[in-house]
Amino acid sequence: MSEDEFRPLRLQNGLYLQRHAPMLRVAIAYGMLRSDQLRCLAEVADRFDRGYGHLTTRQNMQLNWIEVDQVPAALAMLAEVGLHGIQTSGNCLRNITSDAFAGIAPEEILDPRPYAELLRQWSTFHPELSFLPRKFKVAITGTPEDRALAQVHDLAFEVVDAQPEAVFRVRVGGGLGRTPVLGPVVRERLSWRHMLAYTHAIMRVYNELGRRDNLNKARIKILVRTAGIEAFRAMVEEEFEHLHARAIDRIGPDDLARVARGFVEPDWSRAARATGEPVHPVAARKPRFARWLQRNRHAHRVPGMAAIAIPVKGSGRPPGDLKSEEMRWLADLADRFSQGYLRVTHAQDLVLPAVPERDLVEVYDALDGYGLADPVYGLVGDMVACPGGDYCALANARSLPIAEEISRRYADLNAQEHLGPVDLRISGCMNSCGHHHIGHIGILGVDKDGSAYYQLLLGGHSGHGSQAALGRIVGRAFAEDEVPDAVEAILEQYLALRNEGEVFHHTLRRLGHGPFVEAANAVRRPAALAAGAGDRA
């Protein structure tokens, strides 16, 4: 088998060739993780890698130093706990992602996970979805707010109604990368019974008409844009009618019930049985605990329960990186306080989804003792970053040193708290694994005559808490050592100009880019200016 033939097969099983070594990407289906699975990942990281793993922005875990000939043994171990690398890469329908708070968010209209599982099963080893023109990413969410980044996926299902049956809005052709697009709606209302057939129809149109002559124009967003959403919709609807008339991919309540049985609900009665200290008196005398509650505790649909975010961030830690001993410790913590359940977020963090409120003091003490209680969820310290040029063969620039320098500058929690919510996202190249287009502040590594430079983007939004938006590039690119200064200058400008009660993206929206671009440009050094670095891409 030639390398050209082997490549798509290894990629479909999650095996990349990176800058220094092969990388194995392990699917964590819609971000749901059990403690035994996390322990297994730790074991695989120790036995076959270098003792750590990296949480990705699509809720997966990557192992960056695995040897190719050890991959079958690693996959065999992972399979014992229901983990695999299938369809985590390659030009196929990839791991389906969802809201990390699915099933527990109070505002949720519908738990999307059984529907995600229906799609996951159906799309696994489907011949028509396995050799597509380009990769294909699917997200599904059950809340009005977009925590699943639905609008920047190739295909997304957003719940509209739960009763009398689940109905989804369908978006197609969203994505980041070279051509960032918020996905247009291809169907306003689709019964869950038609999810598979409708997806099949979309995939068939894409498989047959997507470009295969130019890798940069092969994503479905290019097809949708070229055809126009109306024409694309007409083709999909025709194909859907064809499949529907033949009862292909028809699903019913029995299928949903079968899949739903696989989701074991935590024992919610533990909320009433927990006997730990009430949180309010402790919060009154421990400000750091109060701050942790405010930032890292999330409301839960079950009274007396909480969801706890664990930011996997901070100075000295590449965003999303977990050492094997930390994985084991977190697995034990999940067993002790969250019935063995964990979640992985799109922001490379973890969540304990089933913690009784009366256990929160103990959970905090444990996390604090282990150095994982920074109350930074949603703050600048909770930044997103891809592995960048330190690992990735595709990267133009390194992401991690930029993340580290900004983390170091904002290591003071008071400074972060003073800034309020800031969504900072860093990608080492145009492929946008760090989702830089949808950060309030985005940083993109670019190559300029063989040197790494960084473009800044402002005004993006992930869609959680506000309308999704794509950031716009701020002038010419910055040299590596200018980027942290530019980010700091932008944030200082925000502090100087914000009104009472405003957060960063509010101030930016009110004032426009002008004052922030001016602040960023003020940090440029003459040498970089003279070099004319980084014309706008």
Add this chain to the structure above:
Amino acid sequence: MSGEAAIDLWLGRFVEVTLPSHTLDPAQSHRSLVGEVMAAPVDQPFGICFARLQDGRGYSLAARLREVRPELALHAHGAVHEEMLYFLRRSGFRFAHPEARAGSVAQTGDLYQLRALLHPFSAHYQHAAGDEPPQGSGNQRFALGSTRWLPATLSTCLA
């Protein structure tokens, strides 16, 4: 026309069979290809040529053709690798004409290996356009979290 070595994907056997004189190019419009097939005699076999292993259009075309003409005998040829046999069978092909390769199952004639390639999993998650009835409605043997198997594509590639 003389017979050539091929694989019967339905029966899991090595056979000699004539490559059909009518070959369909999946890069062409599926409307015209479906029209061509529907205009042909019912017992007319067709070949679908795969330009590259990475080009999946042949699977959609095969499935589409079988949906409108279930009795159609389809032959896969061109850049056909044995790792594709499972997908070919599932998308409705009857015969595969793999490229000649040293050490391939077609060369060794190992029936056990052939059947492992054709049936790498004990159950399927989706409708098949091939020889099997759909197993999607309450008939799937995989429950969530019980999927203890290895992806055959990788294990065979790395063996």
